[in-house]
Amino acid sequence: MQxxxxxxxxxxxxxxxxxxxxxxxxxxVLTAENGEQALKLISEDQPDLMLLDIELPGLSGLDILKRLxxxxxxxxxxxxxxxxxxxxxxxIGRAVEAIQLGACDFLTKPFEPDHLxxxxxxxxxxxALTRRIGLLQAEVEGRYEQVVGKCPCMVELLDTARRAAxxxxxxxxxxxxxxxxxxxxxxxHRWSPRAAKPFVVVNCAALPESLLENELFGHEKGAYTGxxxxxxxxxxxxxxxxxxxxxxxxxxxxxQTHLLRLLQDQEFYRIGGxxxxxxxxxxxxxxxxxxxNAIQEGTFRQDLFYRLNVISLFMPPLRxxxxxxxxxxxxxxxxxxxEIGGHPFAVSQDALDVMCEYHWPGNVRELENVVxxxxxxxxxxCIEPEHLGITIRKKLPVKTDLAEEDDLxxxxxxxxxxxxxxxxxxxxTGGNQTKAAELLGLQRTYLTRLIKQRGITxxxxxx
Numbered sequence: 001m002q003x004x005x006x007x008x009x010x011x012x013x014x015x016x017x018x019x020x021x022x023x024x025x026x027x028x029v030l031t032a033e034n035g036e037q038a039l040k041l042i043s044e045d046q047p048d049l050m051l052l053d054i055e056l057p058g059l060s061g062l063d064i065l066k067r068l069x070x071x072x073x074x075x076x077x078x079x080x081x082x083x084x085x086x087x088x089x090x091x092i093g094r095a096v097e098a099i100q101l102g103a104c105d106f107l108t109k110p111f112e113p114d115h116l117x118x119x120x121x122x123x124x125x126x127x128a129l130t131r132r133i134g135l136l137q138a139e140v141e142g143r144y145e146q147v148v149g150k151c152p153c154m155v156e157l158l159d160t161a162r163r164a165a166x167x168x169x170x171x172x173x174x175x176x177x178x179x180x181x182x183x184x185x186x187x188x189h190r191w192s193p194r195a196a197k198p199f200v201v202v203n204c205a206a207l208p209e210s211l212l213e214n215e216l217f218g219h220e221k222g223a224y225t226g227x228x229x230x231x232x233x234x235x236x237x238x239x240x241x242x243x244x245x246x247x248x249x250x251x252x253x254x255x256q257t258h259l260l261r262l263l264q265d266q267e268f269y270r271i272g273g274x275x276x277x278x279x280x281x282x283x284x285x286x287x288x289x290x291x292x293n294a295i296q297e298g299t300f301r302q303d304l305f306y307r308l309n310v311i312s313l314f315m316p317p318l319r320x321x322x323x324x325x326x327x328x329x330x331x332x333x334x335x336x337x338x339e340i341g342g343h344p345f346a347v348s349q350d351a352l353d354v355m356c357e358y359h360w361p362g363n364v365r366e367l368e369n370v371v372x373x374x375x376x377x378x379x380x381x382c383i384e385p386e387h388l389g390i391t392i393r394k395k396l397p398v399k400t401d402l403a404e405e406d407d408l409x410x411x412x413x414x415x416x417x418x419x420x421x422x423x424x425x426x427x428x429t430g431g432n433q434t435k436a437a438e439l440l441g442l443q444r445t446y447l448t449r450l451i452k453q454r455g456i457t458x459x460x461x462x463x
Contacts, residue, residue, distance in 0.1 A: 003124055006030045006047035008038040008064070009086065010056055014109070018051060021113060025120070035059025039067060042081065049123055050081040052103075054094050061085060062094065065101040072102060082127045084119055147180065147187050148331045151323040153316050164311045165191035170263065172248075172308045173286040175315030178365030181286035182246060184315060189242040194282060197241030200234045205250035213255055214271055223272025235268065235279055242282045248308065249289035249300060256301045263307045283308070318360040318367060325356055328364060332371040340375045347383045354385045357392050419454040422447070426456070 005027045009015045012033075019029045030047055032038040035056050041047065054061035065083060072080045085098040085106040095106040104126045105119050147158060164171060165188045173181040182201065189199045207215060218233030235243055245251070251259070262268045263283060267276040285308050294300035318325070329347055337345045347355075351374075360366055374387040421440070429435035437447040 002026050002028065003048040003127070004028045004030065004045065005120075006032065006038065006041055006045075006050045006081065008032045008035070008050060008056065008061070009053040010034060011053070014053075014086075018116075021116060022120075025117065035061070035064050038064055042068075047081045048127055049120070050083045051086055051107075052083050053086045054098060055088070062098060062101065065098055065103060069102045082123045082130070084123050146331075147184055148327050149321060149324045150327060151321045154321060154324060157313060157315070161188055161313060162191055164188065164313070166193065167311070168282055169310040170282070170308055171284045171310070172312045173284065173315060174312060175286075175288065176317050176363055177288045178363035179315035179317055180364050181288075181315050182244065184313065185242075185244045185284045185286065188284065189244075189282075192242070192282070194241050198238045199242050199244065200238035201244045201246060202234055203246045205247035209252040209254055212252070213258070216255070217258070217268050217270050219271035220273045223270070227272070230270070233270070235262070235281060236277065238281045240280055242284060245283065245285040247287060248285040249287035249291055249294055253299065253301065256304050260301065260304045260307060263304075318363045322356055325367070326352060328367055329355065329371055332368050333375070336372050337375060340372065341378070341381070343381055345375050345378065345381055345383060348385075351383050351385045351388060354388060354390065354392065358390050415454070418450070419456060422450060422454060422456055 005022050007015055007018045007022070007029065008031075009018070010033050015031055015033070019031060022029050030041050030045060032041055035058055038050070038052070039059075042050070052061045052064060056064075065085075068080055068083065083098075083103040085095055085103045086109065087095045087098075087106055088109050095103075095108075098106060104123050107116065107119055147154075147161075149155070149158065161184060171185070171188060173184055175181055186199060189195060202212075202216060204212060206212075214231075214233065216233050216235055218231050218236060219227050221227060221230045245259075258268065262279075266280065267278045269276060291300050291305050291309075295302045295305060318328075329352065333345050333347070337343070355367070355370070362369070370388055370390060371383075373389060374383045377387045377389075378384075422436070425436040425439045426433070429439060433447055433451075434444055437444040440447065442450075
């Protein structure tokens with residue numbers, strides 16, 4: 001494989017010899033005699049690989065490595081070259097320091113051509129692996145590329161989330177299933193100072209207590225039958241990053257105690273371990289359950305709830321943000337269209353009207369599935385209502401106008417609705433109780449009694 005290689009050395013003989021050798025090996029070669037020239041070429045030409053002498057006039061090789069280390073933490077991997085440092089035999093200690101700063105290998109002067117070829121091949125393999133990891137990370141992040149929403153409730157939510165992202169405080173995400181709690185958690189991580197570090201997801205409902213404990217904290221060798229070696233848990237794997245505890249409301253109560261201690265002290269024990277392990281992670285948690293009810297029922301610790309609920313964000317259900325539905329549909333068409341049909345898709349106005357009338361019990365996740373299914377079943381490039389596979393719930397003849405904060409006492413609500421139905425029947429019949437009774441499927445005497453019980457003041461017409 002051909003690579004673009006930058007050689008940085010103030011010794012003209014070494015510079016010339018390396019250039020000839022690498023050109024003979026089939027690589028494109030750039031050269032620089034000092035650190036300033038090297039940084040300029042890195043910025044302008046983006047070499048894949050750099051052979052860097054540690055002892056340079058002015059800006060040293062270690063200074064360059066420090067600059068690259070800073071750049072590596074905030075830039076895509078393909079913009080930072082792999083570095084092989086060149087050092088004299090008497091400065092091996094500085095070569096070790098260079099490795100700690102991110103160099104992948106080192107050469108000591110003088111070096112044999114065969115040794116150079118081996119080190120170059122090793123560095124190129126590392127370069128290919130780094131770029132593959134970068135592509136995979138970009139692919140994963142692409143699934144969670146943005147939180148889509150422009151309705152007032154989402155604008156307010158996103159504003160709060162962006163301000164919360166820079167804080168190390170724990171975030172609790174609440175909302176129904178499918179509203180996008182994990183998408184929001186990933187966005188918070190991406191907007192935070194920890195963005196270059198891992199984002200690790202733990203599903204607290206997917207495993208029984210013993211396996212979930214092992215998943216979180218890891219174990220020591222011999223901790224239990226089959227523990228043949230020490231294994232770190234996901235909290236260790238997320239060092240410096242974010243741990244997202246999904247379905248936290250389903251975490252077994254025994255593990256809640258361990259988690260509380262971890263949140264308080266930022267340290268934990270592996271299973272079978274005796275030494276505490278310090279960690280530096282930010283925690284986010286999500287649930288679709290009412291944790292206040294769970295506390296009253298004794299299935300969730302109140303002190304853990306207070307530790308988690310430092311910053312709480314409520315993800316609204318899709319039925320409360322119907323204005324965002326066209327944006328979300330367009331987002332899913334662009335995300336999945338090329339993969340499913342190999343061409344862009346459109347949605348007819350009739351199909352969009354049907355989706356706007358649907359109640360979406362599965363929220364945004366259900367919408368994505370419906371759009372994906374419609375693209376798979378659509379013969380052309382325009383999605384119609386018949387491709388959606390959803391049934392519109394029949395609307396009640398009279399609106400109930402129930403708000404989220406209203407009391408849902410069954411008898412009170414039914415009495416209110418009964419009154420509205422009777423008033424609507426009288427309105428449609430011009431106050432004629434006989435015709436209203438026929439319309440309602442009631443006997444006239446029973447309707448008259450209901451009118452008195454409900455205190456309906458509409459005067460019926462003379463019959």
